Amino acid sequence: SIRIISALIAFVSQVLMARWMGSFEYGISVLVWVTMVIVGNLACLGFHTSVIRFIPEYRERGMLAELRGIVLASRLFVLVASTLIAGLGALGVWLASDRIENYYVIPFILGVICLPMIGLGDLLQGLARANSWALLALSPTYLVRPVLILVFMALMLGLHYVPDAKTAIFASIAATYVTTLGQLMAVTSRMDQKVPPGPMTVHFGQWILVSLPIFLVESFFFLLTNADVLMVGAYLPPNDV
Template sequence: MRFSAATTAGRYLPQRLALRIRPLLGLIDAVLFSAGARGEAGRMSLIAFSVRIVSAVIAFVSQVLMARWMGSFEYGIFVLVWVTMVIVGNLACLGFHTSIIRFIPEYRERGMMAELRGIVRASRLFVLVASTVIAGLGALGVWLLSAHIENYYVVPFILGIICLPMIAMSDLLQGLARANSWALFALSPTFLVRPLLILAFMALMLLAGYAPDAKTAIFAAIAATYATTLGQLIGVTSRIDKRIPAGPMKLHFGQWFIVSLPIFLVESFFFLLTNADVLMVGAYLDPNDVAVYFATVKTLALVHFVYFAVKAGVAQRYAQFTHGEPQKLAAFARETVSWTFWPSLAMALLVLALGEPMLTLFGPEFSAGYPLLFLLVFGVVARAAVGPCESLLTMSGNQNICAAVYAMTLAFNIALSVVLIPLFGLWGAAMATVFAMIFEAGALSFTVWRKLGIAMVIFVPAKGAA
């Protein structure tokens, strides 16, 4: 007889409490006991959740140390450059890092091994070439516009561009690993190994006598990024070669690019939306304000990682259910909303309780960001309340309208930032971010309901779908 976590909770805990924790216990139950679709997605989500927990701790500790070593001004310069490089590196994949999560399971299930070999080989080559070209154009642009950029940003940005091809390749390799349900292999290089290496290389350079400034931190980031991505490339390639037998390849690059382009737009708008506040603060305020705002956002990582962990675990399963199993897709999608919302809400309360002492660790001036947490947390919880809607839309072939939603949300966010940041400073940035996130959550949930008939809202029952 099987005794699951969810069953035990329902029997021995007060009913109201059991209803609140059942979604999370259901996820644990799926990991421990389930087979098939639900078990695999639950396993991936819990692995991703665990990696995100460890990653959040590593990121927080490393950012505290970097801020302490460099001071808020130099730390703010490094933050703006690094965030920009991570964004552009992700966009340089042109959507292939996500579209392969859709194509690889499909080709494998249909026995289309030639196409499978083709997309695995072509995607890596394409991303490497595209990201290298974009890096070259970026360096040229910084050099041409150097007279219009604050001089303390010019050299760090040029140095940061060296990372772009490896950041892009790392994101593609993460997609290849996710498509094969290798959760640890997908997430650990980016979220565990790279930040630890950045911290280690930075510490070594300081011990060697280098100045504790943004340029030194970027050199550490370059070394860490190349070391991580090359190791990731060797590991993923080795595992793929063992899983896919040798044979002929078929290339459908036109089809892949047509599908990847709208996904690229979705990912671009989402990634820009996720980081637009930091970029807008950097455009209007000085590096000290960038540092305070970024530290505040990093403190919210404990809430954010729940959403990203569930998203990482369910995207591939969404893609499989879209092939003729609408009822299973609807039930599973509704379940992922609960997986996202309740843990996010618990983490949000924890962050609000511990936020001020956590920010003070960065330095006494960083405590100015604590009041912003009470506003920013509303946006994060609003996003969690609708689950990974964009993954559901993308994997069900509705990536075009998803891209349109993100385009509107990004435009809304930027417009609000342009108006509010000059008037209210960091509070203006926080307000713009929260309003945009609420708009995003509502628009995505409504789109899923109209296109798929699934009510992706935590407090709306499943029968509420048309």
């Protein structure tokens, strides 16, 4: 039911955003946002899925030190990896700015600000799924964030911001940070109730060996499901995106 409601929100969002910005600016914002969602997901390097395997195993076997270790290490790893990728992405866009259409440069540089929170949000979704918290896993990404993007966009337009792609990306940045930080607090609170404080053990080598094959499989799947937007954005003007 969450995904059905999400599809309805996405439809309404597309109509409203296109009417507010026009097809050209909306096309820019769509390409930037889809790219950020893809890269943010890939920045987890498979950890957002591998935690679903390890956490139930550690809990059932009473390996609380390992459980504490993977919960903390996965968050730190995803934050560091996604932040590095964001920095490299911004640098790459700036260095290649003479080969990119100028109307894409600033939106893409702004868009990478979302990457750490998109990556962390995907990981938190995995942590929630590993604990069978379906509503906490799905509602932030599929319900709360898209609604907040619309709300922040409407507020910014009400404050007489220019209805363009940069404004939409600022709204997306605000919505992403609010959603992910709220989800982080909720997941952390519930994890603290289930896992008592104590020592932690980190098996990073084992976790990364399991995560990387998952990363490869999911990255190809994710790229295929979004290839249409990426290809259209690469070869056609924003009006056609």
